[in-house]
Amino acid sequence: MYVATKGGERAIDAAHAWLAEERRGDPAVPELSVAQIAEQMTLAVNRVMAEGSLYDRDLAALAIKQARGDLIEAVFLIRAYRTTLPRFGASLPVDTGTMQISRRISATFKDVPGGQVLGPTFDYTHRLLDFALMAEGEPPVAARAPAEATPAPHVLGLLDRDGLMEPVSAGAETPPDLTREPLELPASRALRLQALARADEGFTLGLAYSTQRGYGRTHAFVGELRIGLCAVEMEIPELGFTIEIGAVELTECETVNQFTGSKSEPPQFTRGYGLVFGQSERKAISMSLVDRALRWEELGEDATGAPAQDAEFVLSHCDNIQATGFLEHIKLPHYVDFQSELELIRRLRRDATGAGQ
Amino acid sequence: MSAFAFTPEDRAQDRAQNRAATLGLLARASGPRLAELLPDLPPFDWLRRPELGAVMLRGRMGAGGAPFNLGEMTVTRCALRLADGRVGQAFVQGRDKDHATRAAVADALLQGDQAGRIEAAVLAPLRAEEAARRRDRAEKAAATRVEFFTLVRGED
Known part of the structure; x- marks a missing residue:
């Protein structure tokens, strides 16, 4: 009933x-x-x-x-x-090489063209509560130094030049779009990167950490981490040319990972890639580690059964809106479902105790 | 010498490049600032009323490889025609319809005899302010540049 x-x-x-x-x-x-x-x-x-x-x-x-x-x-x-917004189109791929840099560091090379720029970072703070922030006061003032117009090319390009680095991946010029077609497996790297860029930070961090602890280890170094403003360009059909429509702050992480070569490839370093909206470096680093772990098959590595290597597991669980939607729905009324469970267990107990005979 | 002469195609390309640079400047400006610099709007007809939508941003895997979809951003677009027939277009980041309207009006005015006035009253200040913002960021970044020095240990 x-x-x-x-x-x-x-x-x-x-x-x-x-x-x-x-x-x-x-x-x-x-x-x-x-x-x-x-x-x-x-x-x-x-x-x-x-x-x-x-x-x-x-x-x-x-x-x-x-x-x-x-x-x-x-x-x-x-x-x-x-979901209520009409889609006007897609931008040209952003050129992170020409971003206005506010932070740019490399953990692999000390001296890089363009220098190491710390930017507004929590790194090297003592993690002591600052009680001065509980009181109102004058805002502190950032230091300044004369800015040189030195270009800051991507650090991994330096390794690329010597052939020590895996070349960047080629692929379709029009990438698949997770927001338009349901996720299908096996997923291309373009689709995986889109999913990871919007994935839950905590989930991505946990998976990335698991690779560092040995579950799908990839020996990652942060080749370069950069944060800054990137111009957004779009081709406007009504105009017949490309214009800048705005600028976005992005965090980009490129990891250099070990790779011992395979039957077909000479030994080369391999890449993991992370790109995230805003200043979000924990997420960008996590994303590049998980991206690299998911590339095991393409790079001829062994499947170790590690969660971070399992694209189906990662992509099916990384979205916090899907996850929270399914998780939290169980608190909503399930009176009828539970009523049938209740009747079932009563019948089983009756049968087990022979009360029905 | 003829190699240096401008052809009509060159001029058209120049105009397109200038217009593209200007539309970019107007899009990157803040809406309220543009309203201060261009307070009065001439009469115009809408070709497309300001419309709010999204543009999918793309990145490249490994910074230089194949593109992937990164996420969307909000964009407002519109198109209008001034009384003299000149058409202005705007595509600007965000949800500010007034910003898009004024950007399209400036675009249209810049194609006629008021170009000089708009260049001086609107574009020049926007350009200077944008350069100042860039310099501000670059100077703060430069102050956090690490100057390594190496400690020599032991005897050579």
Whole structure:
């Protein structure tokens, strides 16, 4: 028997009204503005843009405010919003070689053309709580030095020149799009990179860490990590030429990984690649390690059964909106499903104890 | 000498390059700043009302390899025609319809006899401010450049 139940509306309305009040917090404390979140919670905004897969600072900040700081809920709001937007087209691939660099480091070469630029980093801080931030005061001022117009070519290009580096991958000029066609396996590297670029940071970090601990080890060095503003160019059919339509902040990580050669290839270093919206270097490094681990088959390595080598496992579980949607739905009413379980277990118990005979 | 003469095709290409550079400058500018520099709009008809949408950004695997889809960004586009028939287009990052409208008006005005005025009143300040923002970032970055020095240990 199926019985539909009603009667939740009033409770739901009241729950949402209380949620709105809780979101605001103590009215004696000034309300947080979206602009304040966009300016002062920038790394949270970056994460919501990256995993929401939509570059728009103000919308990401609004989503964070609405979600009371729950970043996965904020990503959910952004994903829902982006489905309402018509697609005008695709940009030309961004040229990260010409980005306006705010941070650029290499863990493999000390002296690189363009230099090592630390940028606004948490590295080398002491991780001690700064109680001065609890008091209001004058904002600190960044140091300045004369800027030289030295180009900063990609570090891996230096190895590439000597033939020590695996050449960059070729592939289709029009890449497959996860947001337009459902994921099919085996997935091309282009599809895997799209999935990883919007994957949950925690999940990607955990998988990348597992490769470092030996589950699909790839001996990664950070050949280069760069963060900066990249121009976005697009061909406009109405105009008949290409224009810049804006600029985005990106984090790019290229890893140099060991490779001992195979029957067909001489020994060469191999590559892992990460590219993420905003300043998100933990995610970019994680992405390149997982990208490299997933390339085992193409590079003639052995399958070790490691989770990070299993494209189906990684791609089916890396999206936090899919994951949270399926996980959290089990808290919604399942009265009828559970009723049938209850009847089944009662019958089994009756049979086991012979009560029915 | 004829090799150095400009052909009509060269001039058309020059105009397209200039227009592309200008449309980029207008797109990268902030909407409120553009409104300050270009407060009054001439009468115009819409060819396409400001429309909000998304553009899929692409990257290249290994920075120089085959493209992949990175994620989308918000973009506003519009097209309009001034009373004298000149058409202006805009494609600007973000969701600011006023920004797109003013960028398209500037694009149209730059194709007529008011080009000099718009160049001086709008484009020149935008260019200078953008250069200042770039310099600001570059100078802060330069201050965090690591100057390695090597400690010599032991005797040679």
